Amino acid sequence: MQPNKCDLIIKGSYILTQNEERELIKDGAIAVSGKIISAVGKLSDIEQNWIADKTVDCGKSVLMPGLINSHTHVPMTLMRGVADDLPLLEWLHNYMFPIESGLTKDLVELGARLGCAEMVASGTTAIFDGYMYEDVVGKAVDETGMKAVLGEGFFKFPSPFFKTAQDAWDTIEALHDQFAEHERIKTSVTPHAVFTTDPDQLAESMELAERLDLLWQIHAAESVPETKLTLETFGKRPIEILKDYGLLRERTRLHHCVDVTDEEIGWIKGSGTMIAHNPQSNLKLGSGICPLTKFIAAGVNAGLGTDGAASNNNLDMFDEMRTAAMLQKGFLRDPEAMPAQTVLDMATLCGADFLGFKDTGAIKSGMKADIVAINMDKMHLKPVYNPLSHVIYSAGGQDVCLTVCDGEVLYRDGEFFSVDVEIISREAEKAVEWALKRLESR
Numbered sequence: 001m002q003p004n005k006c007d008l009i010i011k012g013s014y015i016l017t018q019n020e021e022r023e024l025i026k027d028g029a030i031a032v033s034g035k036i037i038s039a040v041g042k043l044s045d046i047e048q049n050w051i052a053d054k055t056v057d058c059g060k061s062v063l064m065p066g067l068i069n070s071h072t073h074v075p076m077t078l079m080r081g082v083a084d085d086l087p088l089l090e091w092l093h094n095y096m097f098p099i100e101s102g103l104t105k106d107l108v109e110l111g112a113r114l115g116c117a118e119m120v121a122s123g124t125t126a127i128f129d130g131y132m133y134e135d136v137v138g139k140a141v142d143e144t145g146m147k148a149v150l151g152e153g154f155f156k157f158p159s160p161f162f163k164t165a166q167d168a169w170d171t172i173e174a175l176h177d178q179f180a181e182h183e184r185i186k187t188s189v190t191p192h193a194v195f196t197t198d199p200d201q202l203a204e205s206m207e208l209a210e211r212l213d214l215l216w217q218i219h220a221a222e223s224v225p226e227t228k229l230t231l232e233t234f235g236k237r238p239i240e241i242l243k244d245y246g247l248l249r250e251r252t253r254l255h256h257c258v259d260v261t262d263e264e265i266g267w268i269k270g271s272g273t274m275i276a277h278n279p280q281s282n283l284k285l286g287s288g289i290c291p292l293t294k295f296i297a298a299g300v301n302a303g304l305g306t307d308g309a310a311s312n313n314n315l316d317m318f319d320e321m322r323t324a325a326m327l328q329k330g331f332l333r334d335p336e337a338m339p340a341q342t343v344l345d346m347a348t349l350c351g352a353d354f355l356g357f358k359d360t361g362a363i364k365s366g367m368k369a370d371i372v373a374i375n376m377d378k379m380h381l382k383p384v385y386n387p388l389s390h391v392i393y394s395a396g397g398q399d400v401c402l403t404v405c406d407g408e409v410l411y412r413d414g415e416f417f418s419v420d421v422e423i424i425s426r427e428a429e430k431a432v433e434w435a436l437k438r439l440e441s442r
């Protein structure tokens with residue numbers, strides 16, 4: 001029988017498929033035609049049945065689905081390290097907001113380009129973002145070759161970015177129109193948080209999400225001080241407000257959910273709302289620990305996110321997976337509380353559901369070719385008993401040697417094929433002076 005033709009064959013020592021059986025293939029290969037995975041299997045079978053224009057042999061490696069970052073603010077790379085060791089509200093009001101109110105489109109684009117390059121090089125192929133000037137974040141995502149759900153953030157009006165609610169709705173709709181036909185980019189409605197908006201605005205923004213059929217994302221119940229502030233302002237807890245205003249829905253995505261009661265977890269589950277877990281940001285800001293195992297036991301879909309680079313301070317999803325696994329074990333004094341497989345599911349399949357991308361998160365035929373490879377030929381990844389263990393507990397983003405999104409090779413062995421990281425890095429250095437000036441003029 002004549003072999004089939006495909007565009008690309010990727011070879012690796014192991015494939016963590018993330019298919020229904022969570023199958024691990026030893027000495028495997030993936031055939032890619034255009035943007036789609038045509039076949040996955042043993043190298044010998046793939047080579048017998050497929051001929052490719054191009055072959056990428058990753059050598060001693062683990063191939064796995066591209067990681068999905070369910071919560072980030074990608075332009076915040078420019079604020080990495082500008083203010084650390086502060087509680088959430090002080091960090092936001094005294095540092096982030098004064099800097100951010102002076103952001104220009106050019107700076108947001110620069111930060112986004114830096115963040116996208118960082119993520120591509122550390123194995124992330126899709127992100128759920130929220131920030132200002134998301135039209136240029138979309139430009140950076142598009143140029144890098146990744147996937148994203150973009151959300152133009154808004155605060156109580158008037159804000160430095162929008163005088164009126166209508167201004168915000170118009171911008172959100174324009175963003176939607178701009179990317180309506182884009183295959184890799186979708187948009188969402190993105191109020192910042194319950195305590196930085198007001199419930200009527202939230203309800204109005206949900207109407208917009210319904211009309212445009214968009215996901216609706218918000219930071220919610222991130223810390224105890226946030227709950228206190230929300231109680232003082234509105235007489236209710238953050239999740240309670242969302243429930244009472246009918247904002248817990250299937251299209252709702254909640255970030256953090258650290259300070260939540262069992263009853264609130266029940267409401268979130270009952271409504272089909274999904275959550276994103278951001279363990280490193282929660283730890284760094286001293287926000288606390290999300291009762292993640294309760295959410296998972298209740299059947300809530302939970303993605304995993306880094307949050308912005310100013311509260312993490314990197315965008316490395318391998319680092320985040322390791323923390324997610326360790327944190328629940330230590331918190332609950334139970335090493336079985338958060339198995340490696342559950343964490344990898346969060347960063348792949350659950351993330352795909354969270355972003356609303358139905359054709360990514362697993363390596364199987366018919367899915368989009370969103371594939372990354374870990375170089376296992378490193379001291380800290382030897383010997384190999386169980387590749388999944390290394391991916392969660394031993395590897396880091398710096399071990400990624402290949403990133404493919406929609407069948408395009410974006411990154412290989414330190415080389416970027418879609419962006420010029422030298423220019424991006426040089427420009428990013430210049431942002432320091434600007435940010436410090438903003439803080440001086442507070």
Ligand SMILES: [Zn+2]
Nearest residue numbers: 219255307308
């Ligand atoms: Zn956030």
